[in-house]
Amino acid sequence: MSQLFVKICGITRPDQAEAIAALGVSALGFIAVPNTPRYLSPSAMAGWVGSLPVLKVGVFLDQDPHTITTWVEATGITAVQLHGQESPEDCHRLGELLPGIPRIKALRIRHLADLALASAYTGCVETLLLDAYHPQQAGGTGQTLNWSELAQGSLPLPWILAGGLNPDNIGQALSQVTPNGIDLSSGVEVKPGDKDLGKVQALLQHIRSQGWEIATALPPRIPLPTATS
Numbered sequence: 001m002s003q004l005f006v007k008i009c010g011i012t013r014p015d016q017a018e019a020i021a022a023l024g025v026s027a028l029g030f031i032a033v034p035n036t037p038r039y040l041s042p043s044a045m046a047g048w049v050g051s052l053p054v055l056k057v058g059v060f061l062d063q064d065p066h067t068i069t070t071w072v073e074a075t076g077i078t079a080v081q082l083h084g085q086e087s088p089e090d091c092h093r094l095g096e097l098l099p100g101i102p103r104i105k106a107l108r109i110r111h112l113a114d115l116a117l118a119s120a121y122t123g124c125v126e127t128l129l130l131d132a133y134h135p136q137q138a139g140g141t142g143q144t145l146n147w148s149e150l151a152q153g154s155l156p157l158p159w160i161l162a163g164g165l166n167p168d169n170i171g172q173a174l175s176q177v178t179p180n181g182i183d184l185s186s187g188v189e190v191k192p193g194d195k196d197l198g199k200v201q202a203l204l205q206h207i208r209s210q211g212w213e214i215a216t217a218l219p220p221r222i223p224l225p226t227a228t229s
C-alpha cells in the first residue's frame, strides 16, 4: 500500500487541532506569518501545540533563522515550512541552528520552468512543497496549480502538493500527479482559521478509499547519486 503524507494547515484552535489529529492526519500546520489571517503568535502557540500527537509544522515567510529558532524553542513546533524567498544558505543555516527539525521548502510555481529552482535546495532541506503563485498573497489562497502541466516535470526531493486542494478535487489532482504528500488549508475550512471537520473527514475517507495509507512522518529523503554511482 502506498503512503501519503497529509498535512492540514492554518490551525488556530486547540479543540480543532486535537480533533483533526485524532482523525489520523500526518501533520498539522501553524501559521507564523504576521499580518495573515491564520497567524498565531509564539505566545498563542505555546502550551498546547507542543503536546499534539502528530508532526507540528510552523509556517514561516522570509523570517530570520534566529527568529525561527526562538519560535520553535518557545512553542514545541517539530518541523518548519519556509514559504517565502528563503535561500539555500538560509535553509542550511536553519539546519545548523535546529538540528533534528526537518525543513520543508515551499516553491510558489507560476510556470513549469520554476521547478528548476528546486535543485538548489537538494542539500539543505528534507522536503519540497509546491504551492500556486498568487501576486498579492503568500499562501492559503485556494488557488490550484496546473496539475497536468506539473505532471511533465520532476523533482529531486520528496514533495508535497499544496494549493487549493479540497475533498472534491483531490481525486482529480492525485490522478494527474504523484506527490509524496498533500497540504490543505482553505479547502477544509468554514472561514480562515476555522476548520471544517466534516471536510477533513471526507478528505481522509476519499484518500483511504483509493488505497492510500496515511503516513505518520515526512517521506524519507531520496539518496542522491554519488560521483561513482
Ligand SMILES: O=C(O)c1ccccc1N[C@@H]1O[C@H](COP(=O)(O)O)[C@@H](O)[C@H]1O
Pocket: 009, 010, 029, 031, 033, 036, 037, 038, 059, 061, 083, 129, 131, 138, 139, 140, 141, 142, 143, 162, 163, 164, 165, 183, 184, 185, 186, 187
Ligand atoms: O494559510 C495561510 O494563511 C498562509 C499564510 C502565509 C504563508 C502560507 C500560508 N499557507 C500555506 O498555503 C498553502 C496552500 O493553502 P490553500 O490550501 O491553497 O489554502 C499551504 O501550503 C499552507 O501551508
